[in-house]
Amino acid sequence: MLRVEDTQGQVEFSAALITKFDDVVSRYPEGKQKAGLLPILHLVQAEFGWVSPQAMDKIAEYLDIQHVEVYEVATFYSMYLLKPQGKYFLEVCRTGPCCLNGAEKLMGYIEQKLGVKEGEVTADGLFSWRGVECLAACGFAPVLQIGPEYTFYENLTPEKVDKLIADLTAQTKN
Amino acid sequence: MGRKLLLEHINVPGIETFDVYRSKGGYDTVAKALKMTTDEVVEEVKKSGLRGRGGAGFPTGMKWSFLAKPEGRARYLVCNADESEPGTFKDRYLMTYIPHLLIEGMIISSYALGAKVSYIYVRGEMMPQIRILEKAIAEAKAKGFLGKNILGSGYDLELYVQPGGGAYICGEETALLESLEGKRGNPRIKPPFPAIAGLWGCPTVVNNVESIAAVVPIIRDGGDEYSKIGIGRSTGTKLISASGNINKPGIYEIELGVSVEDFIYSDEYCGGIANGKRLKAVVAGGSSVPILPANLITKTIKNEARLMSYESLSDGGFATGTMMGSGGFIVFDEDQCIVRNTWNFTRFYHHESCGQCSPCREGTGWMEKVLHRLEYGHGKLSDMDLLVDVSKKIEGNTICPLGDAAAWPVASAIRHFRDEFEWHVTNGAEAVTRNFGLAHYADPLPVLEPAAQ
Numbered sequence: 001m002l003r004v005e006d007t008q009g010q011v012e013f014s015a016a017l018i019t020k021f022d023d024v025v026s027r028y029p030e031g032k033q034k035a036g037l038l039p040i041l042h043l044v045q046a047e048f049g050w051v052s053p054q055a056m057d058k059i060a061e062y063l064d065i066q067h068v069e070v071y072e073v074a075t076f077y078s079m080y081l082l083k084p085q086g087k088y089f090l091e092v093c094r095t096g097p098c099c100l101n102g103a104e105k106l107m108g109y110i111e112q113k114l115g116v117k118e119g120e121v122t123a124d125g126l127f128s129w130r131g132v133e134c135l136a137a138c139g140f141a142p143v144l145q146i147g148p149e150y151t152f153y154e155n156l157t158p159e160k161v162d163k164l165i166a167d168l169t170a171q172t173k174n
Numbered sequence: 175m176g177r178k179l180l181l182e183h184i185n186v187p188g189i190e191t192f193d194v195y196r197s198k199g200g201y202d203t204v205a206k207a208l209k210m211t212t213d214e215v216v217e218e219v220k221k222s223g224l225r226g227r228g229g230a231g232f233p234t235g236m237k238w239s240f241l242a243k244p245e246g247r248a249r250y251l252v253c254n255a256d257e258s259e260p261g262t263f264k265d266r267y268l269m270t271y272i273p274h275l276l277i278e279g280m281i282i283s284s285y286a287l288g289a290k291v292s293y294i295y296v297r298g299e300m301m302p303q304i305r306i307l308e309k310a311i312a313e314a315k316a317k318g319f320l321g322k323n324i325l326g327s328g329y330d331l332e333l334y335v336q337p338g339g340g341a342y343i344c345g346e347e348t349a350l351l352e353s354l355e356g357k358r359g360n361p362r363i364k365p366p367f368p369a370i371a372g373l374w375g376c377p378t379v380v381n382n383v384e385s386i387a388a389v390v391p392i393i394r395d396g397g398d399e400y401s402k403i404g405i406g407r408s409t410g411t412k413l414i415s416a417s418g419n420i421n422k423p424g425i426y427e428i429e430l431g432v433s434v435e436d437f438i439y440s441d442e443y444c445g446g447i448a449n450g451k452r453l454k455a456v457v458a459g460g461s462s463v464p465i466l467p468a469n470l471i472t473k474t475i476k477n478e479a480r481l482m483s484y485e486s487l488s489d490g491g492f493a494t495g496t497m498m499g500s501g502g503f504i505v506f507d508e509d510q511c512i513v514r515n516t517w518n519f520t521r522f523y524h525h526e527s528c529g530q531c532s533p534c535r536e537g538t539g540w541m542e543k544v545l546h547r548l549e550y551g552h553g554k555l556s557d558m559d560l561l562v563d564v565s566k567k568i569e570g571n572t573i574c575p576l577g578d579a580a581a582w583p584v585a586s587a588i589r590h591f592r593d594e595f596e597w598h599v600t601n602g603a604e605a606v607t608r609n610f611g612l613a614h615y616a617d618p619l620p621v622l623e624p625a626a627q
């Protein structure tokens with residue numbers, strides 16, 4: 001079971017974010033607003049970079065459900081980040097079909113290049129990485145994705161990874 | 175060249191937009207279906223012989239006819255776009271490049287089932303595809319193909335896209351429904367089946383993306399026409415996701431019944447094994463189906479050519495056959511290690527087990543541990559029997575088929591590649607530095623002697 005990291009400080013949901021929540025909830029029949037939980041967790045994560053316990057509590061209040069109903073969902077699904085990650089979180093597919101085309105070597109390369117282990121964040125706060133399971137792109141192996149828009153990078157090589165990291169770093173500095 | 179029913183227009187520039195899709199005859203079936211009775215639409219799908227493309231291969235028309243229709247209760251159609259079975263990447267492709275085909279299929283299928291609200295449950299990692307679908311839905315709605323009183327027929331339909339949260343188990347239909355309701359993806363105990371009590375307890379049909387897309391050519395050409403394509407009870411075309419060590423990985427639409435050999439080696443499809451290497455093994459239908467060595471994937475044990483069809487792939491049962499599954503065709507060359515791949519798949523299933531049933535939760539973890547030590551040269555000769563024993567204890571003893579899906583790859587790898595596992599034990603130090611290679615896995619099959627009378 002994943003541990004929910006505690007943090008101090010309050011979380012505020014902007015009016016714009018609440019409007020998005022309202023739109024989500026309008027898709028379900030009366031009284032079934034809990035169905036909005038997964039989409040709303042995604043919206044919150046896209047806004048804050050992760051889902052903190054405070055954010056989960058606020059979501060529970062918005063949806064009028066128990067706090068634990070939010071925790072149990074946030075901890076069950078692999079996409080919800082229960083602690084902050086790097087600004088760019090590289091999620092590399094590590095499942096069999098990708099391994100036939102060098103996914104394991106690629107993860108080794110990324111680890112060495114960034115100088116951080118899986119799940120750790122670089123000192124400048126820009127990058128972290130982890131292995132994830134099949135991303136439904138096995139024919140374009142090896143692949144990685146970067147949230148919150150889940151942009152896809154296919155047929156990766158060390159050179160392409162170098163360029164990606166250089167581009168993302170430059171993008172932040174400008 | 176085989177006929178293309180789903181991918182015919184995939185390379186037309188702009189086909190992802192409503193206008194271009196429409197100019198190619200897109201959405202014509204909506205007007206056609208709305209003039210038919212709902213039973214007539216179901217009847218065409220029955221006649222087509224279409225079998226669910228999500229993995230289980232259950233006849234779609236039959237599934238639809240099981241849907242309960244109590245008065246005054248909502249009914250739902252939910253499209254399963256959770257695509258997470260390792261080796262399978264066709265649904266992402268369809269949704270990315272020809273999203274309106276799925277929307278069109280959803281409209282006519284929802285009409286047939288009497289659903290007024292339908293959902294497409296897309297795996298959460300496919301955010302770009304979610305945006306694409308939402309845009310396509312907005313376009314279709316602006317043109318009067320969704321929303322109130324579609325084409326003046328009096329039929330209303332709202333279509334929504336719902337993201338998942340990243341969990342393979344949510345591809346299992348009852349876990350998907352739990353997830354759609356905003357809960358953990360724990361599969362439900364069946365019965366009741368979704369056809370009786372599905373989404374929010376209402377009668378529900380869950381269908382794969384490709385199944386729903388296939389309804390479009392079925393209604394366009396008629397079920398009888400569709401059923402003429404293919405072979406035997408494997409009718410129509412099927413999208414195959416081809417990956418691994420081949421020259422041309424990608425998505426291929428095949429007429430069911432092409433030979434496996436053709437599929438692997440012809441330039442129309444995979445274009446042969448990459449880098450001039452030789453074929454060692456294939457997982458033909460996604461990670462859950464039994465792995466077969468080179469000699470058994472191209473020929474059945476009766477020495478007949480094996481075909482890409484539901485029946486031919488499963489010819490020989492679990493002893494010498496495999497399954498069509500979701501059509502995730504994973505090719506292994508002579509340099510690949512079967513022990514390592516089996517460990518990798520088992521790690522996947524352990525990671526993805528929802529944890530409700532102890533045989534699955536504990537068994538997958540145990541198998542992962544044993545396979546890990548075998549892979550790294552610390553295994554024992556008794557480990558193979560242990561693995562088979564654990565896999566047997568999982569199989570059939572769980573709430574959902576994930577348990578079976580985890581057991582079969584292990585049991586089949588040991589059945590067909592036991593020599594390689596044993597070599598990992600007897601040559602532990604060597605096994606971490608090199609692979610067992612092709613060995614005898616491509617040797618001609620023994621000619622079976624007719625059984626003595």
Ligand SMILES: Cc1cc2nc3c(=O)[nH]c(=O)nc-3n(C[C@H](O)[C@H](O)[C@H](O)COP(=O)(O)O)c2cc1C
Pocket residue numbers: 225226227228229230231232234237254255256257258259342343344345346347348380381382383385386574575576579
């Ligand atoms: C563990 C597990 C994972 C599954 N994953 C998927 C999936 O990703 N996509 C899918 O369409 N069906 C998946 N299925 C099959 C579904 O339960 C269901 O049979 C299917 O969506 C029905 O649609 P069809 O009849 O059109 O094939 C999965 C089943 C199991 C047991």
Ligand code: SF4
Pocket residue numbers: 343360361526527528529530531532534535572573574575576577
């Ligand atoms: S078989 Fe595994 S995944 Fe399926 S319900 Fe049981 S524990 Fe969950």
Ligand code: FES
Pocket residue numbers: 093094095096097098099133134135136137138139141143260261262
């Ligand atoms: S195994 Fe990597 S995308 Fe499927």
